[in-house]
Amino acid sequence: MLALADCNNFYASCERLFQPSLRDKPVVVLSNNDGCIIARSNEAKAIGIKMGEPAFKIKHLIKENNIHVFSTNFTLYGDLSKRVMSTLRSEVNRMEVYSIDEAFMSFKDEGRLEEKALMLKQKVAKHVGIPVSIGVAPTKALCKVANHIAKKHTKTGIFLLEDKKLIERALKWFPVEELWGIGRKYVKQLKSIGIHTAWELCQIEDNWIRRNLTIRGLKLVKELKGIPCFSLEETAPRKKNICTARSFGKEIATIQELKEAVSNYAHTCAKKLRKEKSICNKLTLFLSTNAYKPKAKQYYGVKSFTFDTPTSDSMEIVKASLDILKKLYRDDCIYKKAGVIVGDIVPEEQLQLHLFDTIDRNKRKAINQALDNINNHIGKDKVKLAVQGYGRKWRLKQEKLSPCYSTRLDEALTVLV
DNA sequence: TCTGGGGTCCTAGGACCC
DNA sequence: TCTGGGGTCCTAGGACCC
Numbered sequence: 352m353l354a355l356a357d358c359n360n361f362y363a364s365c366e367r368l369f370q371p372s373l374r375d376k377p378v379v380v381l382s383n384n385d386g387c388i389i390a391r392s393n394e395a396k397a398i399g400i401k402m403g404e405p406a407f408k409i410k411h412l413i414k415e416n417n418i419h420v421f422s423t424n425f426t427l428y429g430d431l432s433k434r435v436m437s438t439l440r441s442e443v444n445r446m447e448v449y450s451i452d453e454a455f456m457s458f459k460d461e462g463r464l465e466e467k468a469l470m471l472k473q474k475v476a477k478h479v480g481i482p483v484s485i486g487v488a489p490t491k492a493l494c495k496v497a498n499h500i501a502k503k504h505t506k507t508g509i510f511l512l513e514d515k516k517l518i519e520r521a522l523k524w525f526p527v528e529e530l531w532g533i534g535r536k537y538v539k540q541l542k543s544i545g546i547h548t549a550w551e552l553c554q555i556e557d558n559w560i561r562r563n564l565t566i567r568g569l570k571l572v573k574e575l576k577g578i579p580c581f582s583l584e585e586t587a588p589r590k591k592n593i594c595t596a597r598s599f600g601k602e603i604a605t606i607q608e609l610k611e612a613v614s615n616y617a618h619t620c621a622k623k624l625r626k627e628k629s630i631c632n633k634l635t636l637f638l639s640t641n642a643y644k645p646k647a648k649q650y651y652g653v654k655s656f657t658f659d660t661p662t663s664d665s666m667e668i669v670k671a672s673l674d675i676l677k678k679l680y681r682d683d684c685i686y687k688k689a690g691v692i693v694g695d696i697v698p699e700e701q702l703q704l705h706l707f708d709t710i711d712r713n714k715r716k717a718i719n720q721a722l723d724n725i726n727n728h729i730g731k732d733k734v735k736l737a738v739q740g741y742g743r744k745w746r747l748k749q750e751k752l753s754p755c756y757s758t759r760l761d762e763a764l765t766v767l768v
Numbered sequence: 769t770c771t772g773g774g775g776t777c778c779t780a781g782g783a784c785c786c
Numbered sequence: 787t788c789t790g791g792g793g794t795c796c797t798a799g800g801a802c803c804c
Contacts, residue, residue, distance in 0.1 A: 382790035389790070407788040423790085450786045534784050565796055567784080594792055643789055690791090748788095 352458040352487060352513065353583065354468055355494035356439055356475075358432075359482040359502065361452035362390035365431050366421045368480045369756045369764055377418040381406055384598050384748045385422055422749035430757045434479045442471055447583045455494065455583055458487060468509045488512040491581045492574035495531040496521060496549065515577075522550040522575060532571045537564060549575055589696065590627060595619040596690025599745040602641060604685045609638070610673060611740035616691040617665075617672035618739060624663035624693060625719060630702060632661045632695035634668060636675040641687035652679035660705040661697055664715045665722065668693065669736060 358364060362380040367373045377394035381387065388404045398416050400409060406420070413420060432451045440446050445457040458464055468485040475483050485508065486497025493512050500521065501510035512518055528538045530549055540563065546552050552560075553575050561569045570580035595616040603609060613636065624631055637653040654675045662668065672691055702712075725734050732739070754762035 384788090384790070386789050403790090405789040410788095453786080532784065536783065565783080567795070590793080592793070596791065598790070641789095688790095 352464060352489055353491060353494050354443075354456045354458045354464075354471075354485055354487045355449075355491070355498045356435075356454050356456065356471065356483045356485045357498050357502070358435060358452035359484055359508075360390055360392050361432075361481070362421075362423070362428055363392040363395070364481050365428050366419075366424075366753055367392065368431070369753070370419075373419055377416055378421070379413075379418055380421045380423055381751070383423060384600060385750055386598070389423065420751050422752040424753050424755065426755045426758050427753065430755075431479060431481060434757075435475055435481055435483070438475050438478045439471060442467075442474065445583055445585055447585055448587070455491060457583055464513070465509055465511050468511070469507065472508055482508070484508040484510075486510050486512065488518075489577050490574040490579045492531055492571050493518065493577070496525055496529075496575075499525075499529055518577070519550065522553065523548055525549040527552055530571065530575075532567055533564075537568070589629060589698065591696055592692055592694045593620050593623045593627075593629075593631075593696070594690060594692040595623070596637075596688065596692075597745075597747065598688045599686070600748040601744050602685045602687050603745050604682075606676070606680050606682070608742055608745055609676060609680065609686060609689065610738060611742040612689055612745040613672050613676050613691065614669045614736060614738045614740075616689065617669040618736065620691050620693045621663055621665040621668040621719075622723065624668075624696070625723060627696075628699045629696045630661040630663045630699050631658070631668075631693035632697070633657050633693065634671050634675070635692040635694065636672050636679065637690050637692075638676075638679050638686055639688045640684050648684055650681060650684045652681070654679055657695075660708050660710070660712075661695075661702060663699065664710075664712075664719055665736065666715070666718075667710070669738065673738070 363378045366380060367378055375394065376392070377398055378392040379388050379395050379400060380390040382389045385406060388400055388402060388406060388409070391400050391402070395418055398412060398418070400412060400418070412418065428451060436448050436454055439454050439456060443456040444459070447455045449455055458467060464487050468487055472483055472485055475481060484498055484502040486494045486499070486501045487510070488494045488497045497510045497512040501508050512521060525548055527533055527541050527546055527548060530552070533541070541552065546555065553572055557569060560572055573580050597612070597616065599612065603612070633655055635653065635655040637651065639651045640649050641647060642649065656671050656675055658667070658671070722734055726732060756762060756764055
């Protein structure tokens, strides 16, 4: 048996954790640049705030209902996620961290599965303070179903889906659009042929599923029938691509400002590569104008570059990005977004040298290591490349940013006794 | 009228996830 | 005024090989 633990309204719960007075209040968290709603407390959901809704469109609702708004604070969420995961890990033998707020765990056939789930939930609540729901079932897809039921239709936040009859009952009621792996397009296609529930999906012949929903759809159906097709992946596989992309706080037009933004994104990609002990062969840069301004001139530029020798060197990756930028830049456009993607990633130790390489790679490695060490010690980007600049204009808008309570000593909560 | 058979590798686009 | 970011997997089709 497997269990899926999923944090309830994770980002909203993180923000609330340090402001207990918001416990029963509507809370929302915004995306980067304070753009869209990406998390809602139950109270905010009840008011009718939708996921992904642009914040400016619901200003009136926020005001009328006194909804508490937060800018996204990934440092905080990342740290609390780690704490939730380590608490769960302390109680199970095998676990897969599936996302920032979800983990699959193996539950041995030791009976009393519900009690074990309840104990886990209570331990996380006590040690970290984040509410989780847990679904227990024989396959991952059924765990997703069980978790959904646990979250929406139980008081305990625990649901066990083991008994064949109970599984059938659940699937006959479970809407196809809530299934894991069934997105908007597939829902439309399925509904057009009269499939509305998970159970009905399971009645379709395999060939049709295979043809229309690909092999992944077929695996989903098998999992719903209790045949495991997705195994527990205990170690995260090496990333195949790493992307750093941002919309700018304000639109920018000059190549100088773009250079600053792009070199910062490129440097971030390089840092992420080094953290994973990976090197990349390929670099892609893209630039885009504001697609929400249809009257303005629209442009989307994208171009890739292949390194002769794979690298994770900040200087090399920044330089290559700026070379592409020069080629993509058009001075008759106003830009809203840019991004750097490094791909074709291999492990650092599999470095294939190039016969005519001109860079002293050992020296560069030492420089990058020193850079990372210093910045990890005394603060992000305290030492950086000059080209990264001090520009303010393109930086994120984060007007409602909460403190990094759990990762910065100077932002820790002050308690008056 | 009618033109083989058996492969691999790469990429773009589309679907999905959180 | 104002609309996120970061990923994966699958498939079809093209280019190429013998």
